[in-house]
Amino acid sequence: MDTQEILKRVRKIEIKTRGLSSQLFSGEYHSAFKGRGMAFSEVREYQPGDEIRSIDWNVTARLNHPYIKVFEEERELTVMLLIDVSKSESFGTREQLKRQLITEVSAVLAFSAIQNNDKIGVVFFSDQVEKFIPPKKGRSHILRIIRELIDFEPEHGETNLSEALKFINSAIKKRSIVFLLSDFIDDNFQNALKIANKKHDLVALHVRDRQEEKLPNIGLAPLQDPESGKTQWVDTSSKRVREEYEKQRKIAVLKLQDMFTRSGVDTASLYTGESYTKPLMNLFKQRELRR
Numbered sequence: 001m002d003t004q005e006i007l008k009r010v011r012k013i014e015i016k017t018r019g020l021s022s023q024l025f026s027g028e029y030h031s032a033f034k035g036r037g038m039a040f041s042e043v044r045e046y047q048p049g050d051e052i053r054s055i056d057w058n059v060t061a062r063l064n065h066p067y068i069k070v071f072e073e074e075r076e077l078t079v080m081l082l083i084d085v086s087k088s089e090s091f092g093t094r095e096q097l098k099r100q101l102i103t104e105v106s107a108v109l110a111f112s113a114i115q116n117n118d119k120i121g122v123v124f125f126s127d128q129v130e131k132f133i134p135p136k137k138g139r140s141h142i143l144r145i146i147r148e149l150i151d152f153e154p155e156h157g158e159t160n161l162s163e164a165l166k167f168i169n170s171a172i173k174k175r176s177i178v179f180l181l182s183d184f185i186d187d188n189f190q191n192a193l194k195i196a197n198k199k200h201d202l203v204a205l206h207v208r209d210r211q212e213e214k215l216p217n218i219g220l221a222p223l224q225d226p227e228s229g230k231t232q233w234v235d236t237s238s239k240r241v242r243e244e245y246e247k248q249r250k251i252a253v254l255k256l257q258d259m260f261t262r263s264g265v266d267t268a269s270l271y272t273g274e275s276y277t278k279p280l281m282n283l284f285k286q287r288e289l290r291r
Contacts, residue, residue: 021111028284029112079113079120084182086126087157087226096272098207103149125164126156161189165196181205194263204267215242
């Protein structure tokens with residue numbers, strides 16, 4: 001893809017996602033992802049209902065009237081996008097690839113972050129960490145991230161979620177909001193998920209495609225694993241084969257959801273070719289209600 005084409009696509013995504021972020025997500029994002037620390041703001045007179053432990057006894061003694069310390073939440077956060085760029089993300093059947101959906105959602109989250117004066121960074125991963133963009137603020141930084149999302153070509157095709165989660169723990173020392181965007185086609189990453197969620201506030205965005213969940217009835221067909229390249233011929237005209245495939249897919253999704261629940265990780269499912277607005281808004285609102 002030449003430079004001009006990349007710039008056109010960057011601009012197109014910026015216009016769509018920046019507007020969406022401003023109109024829909026900035027308030028919900030602010031409420032759902034708040035700073036953890038509290039900073040001293042001012043001293044004011046005590047009012048009925050104020051906590052006694054907030055009283056500033058030095059000022060109270062000096063002025064002979066009760067005063068309390070007021071603290072404000074430290075708003076600035078660091079937001080990290082942990083993005084799966086393995087070959088399975090190149091799948092899509094409803095006019096949109098998983099990777100294209102990931103690009104849009106990542107841009108929305110990035111604009112939401114900078115509108116709240118938060119830093120934003122990115123880790124691209126396959127079966128290893130492919131690229132790390134350290135967190136910064138500013139529009140030019142966001143446009144660089146979008147450009148990389150559009151044009152980045154990974155060196156490897158398989159997935160290793162554990163390696164990506166271990167990297168984010170070692171590379172980002174400060175507790176951060178980490179959005180993990182993936183189709184989660186991998187095994188044995190539950191321990192890494194739990195450890196990462198203890199250090200950071202981890203949110204899993206499960207990127208999916210409806211056609212992956214059912215086999216179409218098209219007779220004998222080759223099914224290829226995009227990551228390993230292995231091909232298996234399957235008789236899709238067999239009702240038993242189609243039902244068994246659908247059953248196994250449902251089991252895999254339920255196991256993944258259970259893993260997120262056990263690990264204390266918030267999650268939402270996003271589908272190619274469908275609006276991601278509602279699932280993201282629901283996720284933000286659920287988090288806000290828990291506070």
